[in-house]
Amino acid sequence: MKILSGDIGGTNSRLALCDVEGNTVRRDIQAIYDSRRYESLADIARAFITEHKVEVETACFGVPGPVHGRQARVTNLPWRVDADELERNLAIDSVYLLNDLEANAHGLATLTEADFRELRPGEPGAVGNAGLLSAGTGLGEAGLFWDGRHHRPFACEGGHTDFAPGDDDEIELLRFLRARVGGHVSWERVVSGPGMVTLYEFLKQRDPGAESKEVAEALANGDPAEEITKAALRGGDSLSERTVQWFLALYGAEAGNVALKFFAVGGVYLGGGIAPKLASLLPQSRFIERFGGKGRMGALLDRIGLSIVMNDKAALQGAASYAARRSRGEPV
Structure with missing residues (x-):
């Protein structure tokens, strides 16, 4: 057809x-x-x-x-x-x-095994609801309800729910964002391409001498999130590396939220344009730590598989x- x-x-x-x-x-x-x-x-x-x-x-x-x-x-x-x-x-x-x-x-059902990169395996034989979140220009989220035989996708606007700081630095980040955008600060404000740029600017404000001339010129002439990502992947630029590592930690925190809200024991998938580019950095980041850092629900989250969707x-x-x-x- x-x-x-x-x-x-x-x-x-x-x-x-x-x-x-x-x-x-x-x-x-x-x-x-x-x-x-x-x-x-x-x-x-x-x-x-x-x-x-x-x-x-x-x-x-x-x-x-x-x-x-x-x-x-x-x-x-x-x-x-x-x-x-x-x-x-x-x-x-x-x-x-x-x-x-x-x-x-x-x-997801149309892809092959080669289109996924497993970040962490799930519990053997696990079936059930699944979750998908994709950081790119914005932060999109969707659920996949398990009806006993098939997954039935459904839409949501979870990326616009309230950003919840996880430590003192993130409380300070929230204040920084509230001053910029007003009362409501969503997860999309930090886990997205523009969100990555915000993290960079926040860290630069705290450490004005940390920005390299090379990266500053690249940001002025190219796509800022893309240039920060490239600099972090190359290595040697502390400000970009810290930005991307913080971004991945926040991404993990919200992925854990998605897993809990959808009871996604069937797995959580990372789509969008950013996760595949940062696939080499994800295993060594705090993504998994923040994903499972949900107090009494940590043991449940430790059993949930995580995969990156590599096919755009x-x-x-x-x-x-x-x-x-x-x-x-x-x-x-």
Whole structure:
């Protein structure tokens, strides 16, 4: 079954024409668009259909932000998305909308063992709910309910829940952020690309002489989170290394929160763009320590497996898989 799938982001939107057979998704045609250059999702989809001269009967798009029924407002873009309008404007029979992390969660079943890097194995034979969180431009989260036979993904907006400091430094960080953004400070403010930059700026404020000239120039000319990550991976830049290590500790703390909220004994998965880049640093970081540092629940969390999703096409494949199952009348 040929399906147009989309992984829509505030910066880039990825579209693909997919062929779906069971849990296998083949991406036949792919393209990336600068989301900010388009006035709507319909314009991007129309550009893809026109450029590649394809006919589309079914489409599914994963969009960042809450999806209410068949409508959504995209986070970080002035877009209102309506599935009924997309069907009319694009002459597509069936259009489905998913939260982007829900699309990612559907995509997990389409991946192979090689698409995951195990950070820690779970308890042998464990089955049950699972959790997914993805740090990138923002912090997305989704759950996977275990119905006794299959995982059923569902969306949430857990990345916007209140950030909870774990020590005196993080209490000071919270005060720093409250002064910047106002009363509500979410986990997304610290566990995301912009959050990594905030951590860097906070540490630099406490130690003004710590920033190297090379990194300062790179931050001024490139993507700040990307440059901090590169500097930490190269080694030799103390400020970037401390920033990334703190970031990973906070990532672990919120991953543990996700595990508890979803009772994710079936595993917790790290998606998004940042975790795969930092995969070599994760095992030596405080991620696992902070993941399990939940007091009386520590023993439960110690039994939960942790894996990094290394395939960045999971959302595209998940959207296609969801649309195929809906078209076949199968439960999703």
